[in-house]
Amino acid sequence: xxxxxxxxxxxxxxxxxxxxxxxxxxxxxxxxxxxxxxxxxxxxxxxxxxxxxxxxxxxxxxxxxxxxxxxxxxxxxxxxxxxx
Amino acid sequence: xxxxxxxxxxxxxxxxxxxxxxxxxxxxxxxxxxxxxxxxxxxxxxxxxxxxxxxxxxxxxxxxxxxxxxxxxxxxxxxxxxxxxxxxxxxxxxxxxxxxxxxxxxxxxxxxxxxxxxxxxxxxxxxxxxxxxxxxxxxxxxxxxxxxxxxxxxxxxxxxxxxxxxxxxxxxxxxxxxxxxxxxxxxxxxxxxxxxxxxxxxxxxxxxxxxxxxxxxxxxxxxxxxxxxxxxxxxxxxxxxxxxxxxxxxxxxxxxxxxxxxxxxxxxxxxxxxxxxxxxxxxxxxxxxxxxxxxxxxxxxxxxxxxxxxxxxxxxxxxxxxxxxxxxxxxxxxxxxxxxxxxxxxxxxxxxxxxxxxxxxxxxxxxxxxxxxxxxxxxxxxxxxxxxxxxxxxxxxxxxxxxxxxxxxxxxxxxxxxxxxxxxxxxxxxxxxxxxxxxxxxxxxxxxxxxxxxxxxxxxxxxxxxxxxxxxxxxxxxxxxxxxxxxxxxxxxxxxxxxxxxxxxxxxxxxxxxxxxxxxxxxxxxxxxxxxxxxxxxxxxxxxxxxxxxxxxxxxxxxxxxxxxxxxxxxxxxxxxxxxxxxxxxxxxxxxxxxxxxxxxxxxxxxxxxxxxxxxxxxxxxxxxxxxxxxxxxxxxxx
Numbered sequence: 273x274x275x276x277x278x279x280x281x282x283x284x285x286x287x288x289x290x291x292x293x294x295x296x297x298x299x300x301x302x303x304x305x306x307x308x309x310x311x312x313x314x315x316x317x318x319x320x321x322x323x324x325x326x327x328x329x330x331x332x333x334x335x336x337x338x339x340x341x342x343x344x345x346x347x348x349x350x351x352x353x354x355x356x
Numbered sequence: 357x358x359x360x361x362x363x364x365x366x367x368x369x370x371x372x373x374x375x376x377x378x379x380x381x382x383x384x385x386x387x388x389x390x391x392x393x394x395x396x397x398x399x400x401x402x403x404x405x406x407x408x409x410x411x412x413x414x415x416x417x418x419x420x421x422x423x424x425x426x427x428x429x430x431x432x433x434x435x436x437x438x439x440x441x442x443x444x445x446x447x448x449x450x451x452x453x454x455x456x457x458x459x460x461x462x463x464x465x466x467x468x469x470x471x472x473x474x475x476x477x478x479x480x481x482x483x484x485x486x487x488x489x490x491x492x493x494x495x496x497x498x499x500x501x502x503x504x505x506x507x508x509x510x511x512x513x514x515x516x517x518x519x520x521x522x523x524x525x526x527x528x529x530x531x532x533x534x535x536x537x538x539x540x541x542x543x544x545x546x547x548x549x550x551x552x553x554x555x556x557x558x559x560x561x562x563x564x565x566x567x568x569x570x571x572x573x574x575x576x577x578x579x580x581x582x583x584x585x586x587x588x589x590x591x592x593x594x595x596x597x598x599x600x601x602x603x604x605x606x607x608x609x610x611x612x613x614x615x616x617x618x619x620x621x622x623x624x625x626x627x628x629x630x631x632x633x634x635x636x637x638x639x640x641x642x643x644x645x646x647x648x649x650x651x652x653x654x655x656x657x658x659x660x661x662x663x664x665x666x667x668x669x670x671x672x673x674x675x676x677x678x679x680x681x682x683x684x685x686x687x688x689x690x691x692x693x694x695x696x697x698x699x700x701x702x703x704x705x706x707x708x709x710x711x712x713x714x715x716x717x718x719x720x721x722x723x724x725x726x727x728x729x730x731x732x733x734x735x736x737x738x739x740x741x742x743x744x745x746x747x748x749x750x751x752x753x754x755x756x757x758x759x760x761x762x763x764x765x766x767x768x769x770x771x772x773x774x775x776x777x778x779x780x781x782x783x784x785x786x787x788x789x790x791x792x793x794x795x796x797x798x799x800x801x802x803x804x805x806x807x808x809x810x811x812x813x814x815x816x817x818x819x820x821x822x823x824x825x826x827x828x829x830x831x832x833x834x835x836x837x838x839x840x841x842x843x844x845x846x847x848x849x850x851x852x853x854x855x856x857x858x859x860x861x862x863x864x865x866x867x868x869x870x871x872x873x874x875x876x877x878x879x880x881x882x883x884x885x886x887x888x889x890x891x892x893x894x895x896x897x898x899x900x901x902x903x904x905x906x907x908x909x910x911x912x913x914x915x916x917x918x919x920x921x922x923x924x925x926x927x928x929x930x931x932x933x934x935x936x937x938x939x940x941x942x943x944x945x946x947x948x949x950x951x952x953x954x955x956x957x958x959x960x961x962x963x964x965x966x967x968x969x970x971x972x973x974x975x976x977x978x979x980x981x982x983x984x985x986x987x988x989x990x991x992x993x994x995x
Contacts (some may be wrong), residue, residue, distance in 0.1 A: 274481045279611040329615040333951030337864050352863045353600050353612045354852050
């Protein structure tokens, strides 16, 4: 079981902050994230493609979207941001 | 007068000691070289200051300068600049503001206002269609910024018999009491950094109002309008300027900075704050943000509007969220929004206030200065801020800033400043190019004057933040570009459009990865461009500024000239600082950032400053002492 948190405009668009899922890799996670989002917001504009474009961090460190996951991992998904 | 459009053609020198205003000669050749804004102000300071002036002496100048695009309808062009000798750093400094004062200064008929001397008693100055009137400010002295502006509106109404649409630049109690990081407030926006408010206060200048009927002309209205439409459309379609900034503001960076280890935490001891979500842009949007707003003529609208004490006020920016959040271990977002409002009302820079506070908390913890302040204990801080603004109790000491306090009590290694100015919220040990920028920045620990390389090193793009490779050259070109953008009067946020949308929309794609990998290697190409900018005798859609200067101002501009103007601006500011004793010796960071790895398991997580500094001076064509030579200044047409 991993915990997934969404950030940035992805969170505002989906209305999903956090949920738990069974996934062995980030790749496996994408359809589960989309399902969670659609359950909350059926008419969401978020797609699996837009999820794949997000940056991924596991346990606080940025990782490749191909990274494997372990039980208890904390996964962040967030679109790129700038400007300060 | 001028043959160029966009300008009002007048720069005025106002002597507060005599009450006289006189024309300051500023030619079209000066306009071609320095365009406007900060560059213009730096050249005026270069021509006027000898090196003997001090920030609070009557001989110190305040230069309030606009750009030629301000008031013309160009996108995001409402910025104005205040430059002076800074009470915080003792050297020249500038503070850029999105308030309406610049717009109305042009309506009054001036491109820039130079102020020298000192009023005998508290005074506010009214500028009305080119005329100057001095008013007694005794009844305003002691008032906060918002209250002052309301009172000024009433005084103008009483004087003119009708409401007066005007721009204002005012100080709060912090400026009156010479807090070294006091700000100038225009509307709800602050010229926050470097203590420009204290310079106002030292001259007994409580406020300036400006009003008038003049309108800047536009060189080619049809082309300018067409270009504005195209540019606004691009800004609105870009993921950063059209989505992230309007919806989350700069606050949206907190979460990303956390992941990249860039979020200043516990006085920069760490780059990650375990409770970052409590003070993030997402929390601000979901829990408090009632709307967003923007500066005049800006399509980005990045300002947060939040409820404080039953009112809707300007919300905190990223720097304030970081520095009054994790950096002092505060988890209370509502409290943070209230502090942000209170500090603006007191007229105090949130960055330097928070940086000084974090230093004081650590000094207390280490037993260097028993002041009663502790990380995470935040209940009484509103009173501390008020004490700083009025120089009461420990507030009188905190009003001096972290550099002076660390010289008095010890703890220089964790006084997080450069040249006396506290750093912004980006922890540079995971973005070493940003660390270089902080160190070499002319005004001190400023992320923007430092070139804002963090936008390449994790925020926006994903260039390796630990490698020093290419960072000196990139720092230089980014500084020069930002100088040039600022000269026209435009907001630097428009420059995020320079990062192609595909890089943002698909940061995991092969193309984005390739660009990120290649960027550190482009240093030599950047240096060639810097040596011979005339090779860039073209314009680029991703840098629309040159089109804007061509169509609106009628100034023949291309990328090469634009970069050269930015370089000239950076060098003239450095040349002023040289008169006040600045050299390579001052381009430093505290040991915490250069000698102590952020991650003890990774020795590379510190800023290799010495190595990058020398490369930077070579890239700039400066001497080993970190200063431009006479030859260099002549080559740039400064001398």
